[in-house]
Amino acid sequence: xxxxxxxxxxxxxxxxxxxxxxxxxxxxxxxxxxxxxxxxxxxxxxxxxxxxxxxxxxxxxxxxxxxxxxxxxxxxxxxxxxxxxxxxxxxxxxxxxxxxxxxxxxxxxxxxxxxxxxxxxxxxxxxxxxxxxxxxxxxxxxxxxxxxxxxxxxxxxxxxxxxxxxxxxxxxxxxxxxxxxxxxxxxxxxxxxxxxxxxxxxxxxxxxxxxxxxxxxxxxxxxxxxxxxxxxxxxxxxxxxxxxxxxxxxxxxxxxxxxxxxxxxxxxxxxxxxxxxxxxxxxxxxxxxxxxxxxxxxxxxxxxxxxxxxxxxxxxxxxxxxxxxxxxxxxxxxxxxxxxxxxxxxxxxxxxxxxxxxxxxxxxxxxxxxxxxxxxxxxxxxxxxxxxxxxxxxxxxxxxxxxxxxxxxxxxx
Amino acid sequence: xxxxxxxxxxxxxxxxxxxxxxxxxxxxxxxxxxxxxxxxxxxxxxxxxxxxxxxxxxxxxxxxxxxxxxxxxxxxxxxxxxxxxxxxx
Ligand SMILES: Cc1cc2nc3c(=O)[nH]c(=O)nc-3n(C[C@H](O)[C@H](O)[C@H](O)COP(=O)(O)OP(=O)(O)OC[C@H]3O[C@@H](n4cnc5c(N)ncnc54)[C@H](O)[C@@H]3O)c2cc1C
Numbered sequence: 224x225x226x227x228x229x230x231x232x233x234x235x236x237x238x239x240x241x242x243x244x245x246x247x248x249x250x251x252x253x254x255x256x257x258x259x260x261x262x263x264x265x266x267x268x269x270x271x272x273x274x275x276x277x278x279x280x281x282x283x284x285x286x287x288x289x290x291x292x293x294x295x296x297x298x299x300x301x302x303x304x305x306x307x308x309x310x311x312x313x314x315x316x317x318x319x320x321x322x323x324x325x326x327x328x329x330x331x332x333x334x335x336x337x338x339x340x341x342x343x344x345x346x347x348x349x350x351x352x353x354x355x356x357x358x359x360x361x362x363x364x365x366x367x368x369x370x371x372x373x374x375x376x377x378x379x380x381x382x383x384x385x386x387x388x389x390x391x392x393x394x395x396x397x398x399x400x401x402x403x404x405x406x407x408x409x410x411x412x413x414x415x416x417x418x419x420x421x422x423x424x425x426x427x428x429x430x431x432x433x434x435x436x437x438x439x440x441x442x443x444x445x446x447x448x449x450x451x452x453x454x455x456x457x458x459x460x461x462x463x464x465x466x467x468x469x470x471x472x473x474x475x476x477x478x479x480x481x482x483x484x485x486x487x488x489x490x491x492x493x494x495x496x497x498x499x500x501x502x503x504x505x506x507x508x509x510x511x512x513x514x515x516x517x518x519x520x521x522x523x524x525x526x527x528x529x530x531x532x533x534x535x536x537x538x539x540x541x542x543x544x545x546x547x548x549x550x551x552x553x554x555x556x557x558x559x560x561x562x563x564x565x566x567x568x569x570x571x572x573x574x575x576x577x578x579x580x581x582x583x584x585x586x587x588x589x590x591x592x593x594x595x596x597x598x599x600x601x602x603x604x605x606x607x608x609x610x611x612x613x614x615x616x617x618x619x620x621x622x623x624x625x626x627x628x629x630x631x632x633x634x635x636x
Numbered sequence: 637x638x639x640x641x642x643x644x645x646x647x648x649x650x651x652x653x654x655x656x657x658x659x660x661x662x663x664x665x666x667x668x669x670x671x672x673x674x675x676x677x678x679x680x681x682x683x684x685x686x687x688x689x690x691x692x693x694x695x696x697x698x699x700x701x702x703x704x705x706x707x708x709x710x711x712x713x714x715x716x717x718x719x720x721x722x723x724x725x
Contacts, residue, residue: 462680462681462682462683463683463684466681466683471675471679471680471681472679472680473678473679473680474680474682475680475682476682476706520654520655521655521689521704522655522657522658522682522706523706523707523709524683524684524706524707525707525708525709527709530637531637531638531651564678620674620678620679621670621671621674623674
């Protein structure tokens with residue numbers, strides 16, 4: 224062993240290939256411009272190139288790849304939603320996620336954990352039964368479990384919740400998973416770039432040029448770019464982009480915060496969510512507890528963190544897991560969530576020819592990264608909304624055909 | 637903790653308040669078109685700006701109108717909600 228080590232030390236160091244090749248200069252024109260280099264933008268670019276042969280594509284990112292909500296989320300992936308539209312859509316995403324590591328040749332640390340949504344009231348139990356039935360109808364692994372099962376699977380949890388709001392049961396979803404968020408964005412980005420897509424970081428879109436009801440291109444801090452198809456995939460910045468084309472949406476932006484504790488020994492393999500207490504938690508592979516709550520109380524376009532958030536969250540968390548009172552919070556952060564009134568996304572074509580929207584991802588859009596990329600790529604390539612996203616079009620509000628995805632609720636993830 | 641100074645009730649913790657959304661004028665129900673009604677019910681201009689907002693003070697049951705910047709979170713004006721306040725929006 225030491226000899227091999229020595230030999231290795233004397234060998235000329237091999238050049239590690241760069242993960243991303245050097246950036247090329249911006250071209251004057253592209254077939255498709257994607258605004259936003261988060262998971263969704265990268266996935267869309269990837270599927271445009273891979274499945275539709277459209278490679279003259281630029282992804283424009285004002286900061287760095289995955290620096291928006293993609294790199295700030297708590298990475299819960301699941302499909303036990305409440306509506307038929309939601310269940311079918313997210314189920315496709317879970318299936319795509321399961322194969323991504325192989326497809327990218329990059330470990331996205333996809334880890335299937337099982338997902339408990341706790342119910343503390345009769346009405347919550349009723350919703351869980353409803354969700355379980357909808358889920359089972361569409362072939363999703365989802366069931367209501369009793370307190371004994373919960374006690375067995377989550378041994379350190381106080382099911383009495385300090386006597387305040389005892390747990391009555393839970394919705395259990397075996398496929399519930401977590402993944403490495405950055406790796407998802409990087410994997411898609413590298414795959415897209417290998418197929419000819421250009422990714423331009425530190426490139427901010429400041430204006431969208433239109434003529435006779437059609438998109439002509441985008442103005443950026445690095446000059447004008449011609450394109451007849453522009454896709455906005457900017458999550459919390461959506462209202463700023465739609466303003467550029469004078470379009471109104473029901474989206475309102477609220478900060479969503481999260482935090483992690485110092486690492487502790489592995490004690491909990493599952494993901495635990497409590498809608499009534501507005502908290503959720505999972506243990507990362509490093510041992511940290513990754514915790515989050517519902518969105519901040521008022522609209523705000525900022526990624527500032529607050530002490531109010533940590534105080535509120537830990538107060539509830541100590542009722543569920545009393546021993547966490549001894550843990551220290553290591554880091555906290557926030558992202559900007561683009562919330563819709565029916566907790567479903569806004570996707571597809573718009574009234575403006577050549578302008579496509581992928582937004583309204585609020586607190587629940589990481590799990591949708593693969594399927595939204597895939598369906599948006601189809602929509603743009605064929606200039607026709609993919610069947611799976613038809614219920615999510617912006618026009619649903621004018622038609623009073625909302626989706627009513629309460630299963631996403633602000634804390635549901 | 638953030639504090640805000642209000643008429644009648646003085647300096648209060650912001651956590652005592654519930655956000656009620658942007659102050660918007662309800663269209664006349666007799667004459668409104670479907671499109672205008674949709675805009676009023678659903679559509680928002682949620683880009684960063686200074687706006688007037690409803691805030692409910694739970695302990696006293698009073699409604700206030702805050703003028704707040706949604707980029708900086710600075711509250712520049714607070715007044716008691718009244719019929720008059722609605723028409724000024
Ligand atoms: C704290 C937190 C926890 C969450 N937890 C979960 C979870 O457990 N499960 C789940 O499914 N979802 C979760 N979400 C939601 C999820 O993170 C998002 O819905 C998802 O990541 C959105 O991805 P995106 O690619 O659309 O947006 P983003 O990753 O935000 O990417 C958008 C990009 O657009 C760029 N951009 C904006 N404006 C411009 C411009 N003018 N020009 C150029 N570029 C621009 C931004 O810099 C950004 O990088 C959570 C979110 C937060 C904040």
